[in-house]
Each structure stands twice: as structure tokens, then as C-alpha cells.
Amino acid sequence: MFADLRARARERLEPAHWDYFEGGAGDERTMRANTGAFDRVRLLPRVLRATGPRDLRTTLFGTELAAPVLVAPTAFHRLAHPDGEVATARGTADAGTVLVVSMAATTPVEAIAAAGGPWWFQLYLQPDRGFTAALVRRVEAAGCRALVVTVDSPVFGRRERDQRNRFHDLPPGLACENMRDETGAVRDIAMDAGLGWEGIAWLRGITGLPILLKGVLHPADAELAVEHGVRGLLVSNHGGRQLDGAIAAIDALPAVAEAVGGRLPVLVDGGVRRGADVVAALALGADAVLVGRPVLWGLAAGGAEGVRQVLALLVDDLDRALALVGARTPAGCTPDLVAVR
Numbered sequence: 001m002f003a004d005l006r007a008r009a010r011e012r013l014e015p016a017h018w019d020y021f022e023g024g025a026g027d028e029r030t031m032r033a034n035t036g037a038f039d040r041v042r043l044l045p046r047v048l049r050a051t052g053p054r055d056l057r058t059t060l061f062g063t064e065l066a067a068p069v070l071v072a073p074t075a076f077h078r079l080a081h082p083d084g085e086v087a088t089a090r091g092t093a094d095a096g097t098v099l100v101v102s103m104a105a106t107t108p109v110e111a112i113a114a115a116g117g118p119w120w121f122q123l124y125l126q127p128d129r130g131f132t133a134a135l136v137r138r139v140e141a142a143g144c145r146a147l148v149v150t151v152d153s154p155v156f157g158r159r160e161r162d163q164r165n166r167f168h169d170l171p172p173g174l175a176c177e178n179m180r181d182e183t184g185a186v187r188d189i190a191m192d193a194g195l196g197w198e199g200i201a202w203l204r205g206i207t208g209l210p211i212l213l214k215g216v217l218h219p220a221d222a223e224l225a226v227e228h229g230v231r232g233l234l235v236s237n238h239g240g241r242q243l244d245g246a247i248a249a250i251d252a253l254p255a256v257a258e259a260v261g262g263r264l265p266v267l268v269d270g271g272v273r274r275g276a277d278v279v280a281a282l283a284l285g286a287d288a289v290l291v292g293r294p295v296l297w298g299l300a301a302g303g304a305e306g307v308r309q310v311l312a313l314l315v316d317d318l319d320r321a322l323a324l325v326g327a328r329t330p331a332g333c334t335p336d337l338v339a340v341r
């Protein structure tokens with residue numbers, strides 16, 4: 001479905017930048033497992049359900065989305081296209097869904113917000129709590145609707161493509177614009193192996209925004225997240241870019257959804273490429289999915305229009321898949337519709 005856009009993106013990007021966007025950690029086993037696990041799923045459709053036109057709308061934290069498909073936080077969009085995150089935000093707004101802005105965005109959040117669509121902000125809690133608090137104030141003021149704390153990154157994954165390409169720094173003129181401190185200097189994003197649940201409690205104490213945790217795979221952590229007042233979970237292995245050898249996202253989903261038992265929205269990302277993948281994720285307990293790399297392909301291939309096109313293709317494919325499994329709404333994707341996983 002995305003083959004042409006992906007090919008065009010590859011042509012347009014420098015090989016080292018393509019590898020940065022496309023690659024995973026280690027031998028990329030987990031990255032392949034994400035799509036491989038969806039490839040193995042077999043749906044068990046119902047017939048004669050008189051679904052009529054489908055209704056894909058989904059509400060998360062008070063925001064209505066056109067479909068249960070959000071844009072995952074990915075870094076460095078100006079490396080993919082000169083319009084960067086502004087283009088991604090426009091394309092996402094046109095598709096009627098939510099953009100999760102990466103902490104490593106190359107555009108200030110105020111400019112992203114000006115594109116007009118709803119957006120959330122992804123955060124790595126920094127050991128410098130003062131800086132983190134100031135950043136939270138900044139994104140709140142700019143209109144952010146939820147915070148997504150990435151918790152699968154106590155250290156950086158071993159990205160061997162980047163090592164081979166010696167890709168370590170952004171080209172001159174590009175920077176992580178939301179990491180500027182009060183002096184205007186850009187800080188490095190710190191990965192913090194010292195982070196524990198008290199960090200989440202601290203964050204809850206300084207903001208009223210809903211907090212989601214991104215990168216939860218173990219059901220015991222899902223239970224702890226509920227106990228710590230987190231408002232949503234994102235089942236994710238970071239697109240296979242952190243622990244190579246980690247379980248595929250869709251394989252981790254059912255146990256997490258069971259542990260949560262409907263107390264919070266559960267989202268999933270990693271390897272979602274088709275409408276049938278979204279149906280499988282919904283049937284296995286997700287309230288919505290996020291897509292990472294396909295959005296980058298759209299962005300690199302065609303800016304805002306490319307992003308809009310990727311999301312429209314996926315949502316159209318989801319609409320068709322819903323009809324074909326006999327469901328009228330996302331909530332109609334029940335576990336019995338998955339025969340093999």
C-alpha cells in the first residue's frame with residue numbers, strides 16, 4: 001500500500017538519513033518481529049452483519065479523532081523534509097487525527113501548534129527536573145493535550161546502521177528546538193537509567209495534563225501504571241529501536257489489555273501497515289494504534305500532502321477491513337475476530 005511512497009522517500013533521502021529513519025537496534029529482530037507478528041495474524045470475519053456505512057470516530061481524552069490511528073512520535077522531521085514537523089502537523093490535522101510530537105522535534109512546539117490540529121508531546125523525563133518542568137509549562141502554554149512519557153529508554157538502543165554510517169549529529173542548521181534552555185542553548189536529550197516510578201509521581205504533581213506511558217510491554221508494569229495514576233498506556237518496543245529481542249508489540253498487547261481491564265485506554269504501535277493490522281490490534285484489546293515509519297515515508301516523499309496521503313490510505317484500508325470483518329465501529333472489533341495470532 002505504501003510501496004510507492006516508501007520508494008520515493010528512499011530516493012529523496014541521503015542513505016545515512018534513510019538508514020536512521022528505517023533502522024532498528026542490533027540485528028533488527030524485534031523490528032522485523034513487529035511486522036512479522038501482524039503477517040501471522042489471521043482474522044475470522046463475520047457475515048451478514050448489516051453494518052452499513054462504518055463509523056471510525058474515536059474519542060481519546062476528550063478529543064474526537066476521525067479514526068483510531070494516531071501519528072507516533074518520531075525525531076528530526078526536518079531531516080526528512082524542509083517543512084519538517086509543520087508539514088507533519090498539517091497532514092495529520094487534514095486527516096483529522098492526533099500528532100504526538102517528539103521531544104527530538106526539529107521545530108518549536110509553538111510553530112507545530114500553529115498548524116491547527118490536536119497534538120500531544122512525547123517526553124523523556126530529564127534528570128534536570130527544573131528543565132523538564134519548564135518544558136512542560138511551555139508545551140502546556142502552546143496547547144498540548146496530553147504528555148506521552150517514553151519509558152523504554154533507560155539507555156539508547158544500539159543502532160548499528162547509525163554507527164556504520166557515523167550518523168551522530170544533525171546537519172548544521174537543524175536542532176532539537178524544544179531542548180533550548182533559557183539561554184537559548186540546545187541541550188542534549190538525556191536518557192536516564194535512574195528513572196523510576198517516583199519520576200511519574202513527580203510529573204503528575206506538576207501538570208494536570210493526562211499522562212500516558214510509552215513503551216510498556218509487561219503486564220505487571222501495566223498494573224503499576226494504573227496504580228500510579230497514569231491515564232493511558234502505549235504498548236510499544238519503540239519500533240524495534242531499543243531492546244533488540246523484545247517481544248513484538250502486537251504479541252505483548254493482549255496481556256497488557258487484560259491487566260488494564262478497561263481502566264485506561266491502551267494504545268499500540270510497531271509494524272502497523274494495513275487496515276487489517278488495525279483491526280487485529282483493536283480486536284486484541286487496543287483502543288487505537290499509532291504509526292511511525294509510514295508517516296516519515298509520506299513526509300519525505302511529499303511533505304504535508306504525503307503525510308495526509310499515508311493516513312488517508314491507512315484509514316480507507318481500515319474502513320474496508322472493518323466492513324470485511326463485519327464490524328461497524330472500532331469497538332465492534334471483538335477478540336473472536338482473531339483466529340490465529
Ligand SMILES: Cc1cc2nc3c(=O)[nH]c(=O)nc-3n(C[C@H](O)[C@H](O)[C@H](O)COP(=O)(O)O)c2cc1C
Nearest residue numbers: 021072073074075102150238239270271291292293
Ligand atoms: C526515525 C524514528 C525516530 C523515532 N523517534 C522517537 C522519539 O523521539 N521518541 C519516541 O518515544 N519514540 C520514537 N520512535 C518510536 C516511534 O514512536 C514508534 O514507537 C515506532 O516508530 C512505531 O513503529 P513503526 O515505525 O513500525 O510504526 C522513533 C521511531 C523512528 C522510526
